[in-house]
Amino acid sequence: MLNVVAMARTSFVAIAVGALCAAWGSGCKGPAAPRAVGLEPAVAEQAWYRAPTPCGQGPYAIELALPESRWGQDVELRIATPRKLALHVTMSAEDTAGSSRDGIYGPEGLTSGEPDNQRCVADVHERLAASHSVGGGGVSTGGGGPIAGAGGEVDEPRGPRPGGGIALVVDPGSPSSAQEILHLGRESHLRGRVRVTLWSVDPNDLTDVRFGLARIEWRPNVSEAAYEAYLARAKAEEDARTARELAEAAKHQQAEQARLVARTSAGGGSVEVEQTFYGEGHGEVDDPARLERERHEREKEQARRREEERRRAIAAALEAQRIRLHEQFCATHAEDRDCWGAGGRAVHDDLARHDGERAAFCAANAEDARCWSPATWAERRTSFQHRVDVARQPPKQPDGPPPAPLTEDMPPRLSQHAEWRPGYWQWTGAQWAWLGGMWRVPDSDIAAELTTTAPDAPPPLRPETIAVAPMRALIWVPGFWQWGSTAWVWVAGSWQRPEAGASWRPAEWRARGKVHILIPGQWVRR
Amino acid sequence: MKALISGGVAAVAVALASSGCFTSWAITEGAGQQKLLDESVHESAVPSPGAREALEVRLPLAQAYEAPVVTTAPATPGVFTPAAPAAKRPLALVCQVTQRGDDTVYHAAFRYGSTWKKTAAVFFVLEAATAALIYASDTKDPSTQLAAAAVALDTLGTGIIAFAPRKEVYRTERRPDVTVVRQDCPDGLALAIGGESYPVDAAGRVGELGEAALDEWMRDPRAPVGLTLGGQDARLPLGADDVCGWNLQHHPDARCVQRLPRVDVAVTLAVPLGTLTRAE
Structure with a gap:
């Protein structure tokens, strides 16, 4: 019964696509497909979601409870995005193999290239390398969060764990166009709860991005009674065809068996029988004359081989005798140039002595490349090449989504045009490391004195307890007071990776007439 | 036109003569690169300490x-698709x-041995045939005759050096090794x-x-x-x-x-x- 349903589904892909197009509002073109009895998909329910923050890497989770469906149902995840995003998506349901897909998705669907996430990702100078093996420079113009690595040297994330995921916010609107990311359940009946998880290695810019989840139900395109009758007819026809095929196969097998018995009897029971199997075990019997011919051929071949071996042995004996006679001759003719080459035996012996000097030198100087044998060269070249191959391998990708983001306290804005780059988990190739958020203050704001102003001078700096550096080669960027419109706010100090050849000039407040103006901390060339 | 052809033949003949066996031998000798002619070489290189x-x-x-990515997708007629910038x-x-x-190299070899004699004999025959062909191509043209004479001269030299007596070479040299x-x-x-x-x-x-x-x-x-x-x-x-x-x-x-x-x-x-x- 299920097979018949599946066949009927497959036969009506065109109709299904048409129905989906209509249901998702993307519009369908071209002539209408011919209608025949079958199942057609229809969007039973759908919802659109958006991320709770403009920048994020997830893991985001959507869950959908599926009602019972008589004719089958699918779930489809769609995306409407104005820019490229990098996404790892998994979708799973009870009793159904999960489905996953990784890729770059743009306004036109699956694409290639890099995600457009510059506003959410630290640039190379801001990146706080967590790996001990990676050098780097970090730049910060203002308060930021802590630095932490995920494993050993880390603070535990304070948000929900990956298993829970971050819930997406339901969006009441519906985008004008969207692209499919993942579809679950084309060939099976889904039931229970469907869980969708979305995440990325680096944060995506999720502004104006919508994720849609639709439940698509398969329904007959005729009345249910008519469709049931159609299925019953189809099943009866299939049963009849199967019965016909089985009968024909049995008849053919009987005929073959009869033929084999007849041929074996004709050989008197003493004939050597060779069977070549093909299909389902049909055989054939060889006649005695052919077997006799083959025996004769084998004997001839053996005789030929014996003769060849005899000739080779004679040639080898003659060659050995020639060499022995030549050596005897050369031993008694030290001046013969054909024996000893230029200079005769004296020069030959001299060269042999120098070969011995070389061997002695090499025995005492094994690291001199001039002494290496081809085997040593091969071993070392393989070793050196292996290092290059390992270095050129793409960095290891994370096995799963990053931990949930840490909770950050955003300090007051540092300048008029400063932009907040939220903190996020950076994959270092071996572990996740937390990069604290920070204000990006444009140089023009500092030059034009568009940074924060305060009515009074700030209080004295707070003494800070400097924690142990979580990573090598970091410097402590001290905390400072920031004016928060009505009161002073302390922006805690943090460990930061210094920019190459630069030192940190701490933030300071300068008097400007009746007000004080903030000069944010900066990396300054030494 | 005929003068042009004659000039071409002359140029080819001069080129042949200048790259002939005898001329090549003379250049090698003059440049002090006689070791290029060594045959049946037997060497022993002993590394010197201090590498x-x-x-x-x-x-x-x-x-x-x-390298630019070559796409196999067919281009859409009338639509210009700009190539993606190289990464x-x-x-x-x-x-x-x-x-x-440095290596100390001990070098033993023959010069003007059997290989030399066979090669010179082959060149003698080839050059003689070439000179005859050039001469026969135009027996009246002075430049052709001059060219044939040049090749013939080289042939004569090749014939003489083919009979150079075999020499034995045994020398020691210090050779840098990188x-x-x-x-x-x-x-x-x-x-x-x-x-x-x-x-x-x-x-x-x-x-x-x-x-x-x-x-x-x-x-x-x-x-x-x-x-x-x-x-x-x-x-x-x-x-x-x-x-x-x-x-x-x-x-x-x-x-x-x-x-x-x-x-x-x-x-x-x-x-x-x-x-x-x-x-x-």
Whole structure:
């Protein structure tokens, strides 16, 4: 019964696509497909979601409870995005193999290239390398969060764990166009709860991005009674065809068996029988004359081989005798140039002595490349090449989504045009490391004195307890007071990776007439 | 027209004669390269002690790009699809570890042996036939006759030197030996910029942060920049021209004048023999 349903589904892909197009509002073109009895998909329910923050890497989770469906149902995840995003998506349901897909998705669907996430990702100078093996420079113009690595040297994330995921916010609107990311359940009946998880290695810019989840139900395109009758007819026809095929196969097998018995009897029971199997075990019997011919051929071949071996042995004996006679001759003719080459035996012996000097030198100087044998060269070249191959391998990708983001306290804005780059988990190739958020203050704001102003001078700096550096080669960027419109706010100090050849000039407040103006901390060339 | 053909024949004949067997032999003798004619050579090379090992590192100044991606999708008629810009390749230093030393080479060989005599005989016949053909092509044209005479002269010389008596050569010479051992960058090599150290991997890459630091240095080259390896350091000999070349290659908005463009700058770190040439 299920097979018949599946066949009927497959036969009506065109109709299904048409129905989906209509249901998702993307519009369908071209002539209408011919209608025949079958199942057609229809969007039973759908919802659109958006991320709770403009920048994020997830893991985001959507869950959908599926009602019972008589004719089958699918779930489809769609995306409407104005820019490229990098996404790892998994979708799973009870009793159904999960489905996953990784890729770059743009306004036109699956694409290639890099995600457009510059506003959410630290640039190379801001990146706080967590790996001990990676050098780097970090730049910060203002308060930021802590630095932490995920494993050993880390603070535990304070948000929900990956298993829970971050819930997406339901969006009441519906985008004008969207692209499919993942579809679950084309060939099976889904039931229970469907869980969708979305995440990325680096944060995506999720502004104006919508994720849609639709439940698509398969329904007959005729009345249910008519469709049931159609299925019953189809099943009866299939049963009849199967019965016909089985009968024909049995008849053919009987005929073959009869033929084999007849041929074996004709050989008197003493004939050597060779069977070549093909299909389902049909055989054939060889006649005695052919077997006799083959025996004769084998004997001839053996005789030929014996003769060849005899000739080779004679040639080898003659060659050995020639060499022995030549050596005897050369031993008694030290001046013969054909024996000893230029200079005769004296020069030959001299060269042999120098070969011995070389061997002695090499025995005492094994690291001199001039002494290496081809085997040593091969071993070392393989070793050196292996290092290059390992270095050129793409960095290891994370096995799963990053931990949930840490909770950050955003300090007051540092300048008029400063932009907040939220903190996020950076994959270092071996572990996740937390990069604290920070204000990006444009140089023009500092030059034009568009940074924060305060009515009074700030209080004295707070003494800070400097924690142990979580990573090598970091410097402590001290905390400072920031004016928060009505009161002073302390922006805690943090460990930061210094920019190459630069030192940190701490933030300071300068008097400007009746007000004080903030000069944010900066990396300054030494 | 005929004069033109004759001139061509003459030129070919002169070329043939000048590259003939006898002429070639005379040039070889004159240049003191008689050892090229040695046959049945038997040599023994004994390494002299005192080989030196060194790592040479080159910093390329030009921006390298990935090979363009060739798409197999058919183009849409009437629609111009601009090619995607080639991706920048990460900076990669070029490393080479060499060992340099001298060998004492003992060389025994024959000269004007049987191989020489057979070769000279073959050339004698070929050149004689060539001279006859040139002469027969135009027996009245003086330039053709001159060309035939030139080839014939070479043929005569070839005939004479074919009978040169066999000589035996046995000599000793000191020969410099340079062995390139490896071309990956060894462990421990790092790019040092203003007190910061950026490890260089086996493929010569310094990582995006190292590359960014070098690029920043090129924009403001004040702090020292160099390479370190096992406690040794060597300053990269980057001049103003090199810095300008880098900036012109890496930043389209750079403004400077480069007088003597260089492809790369190199620095050499000498190490004790065997330090970098052991299998790791």
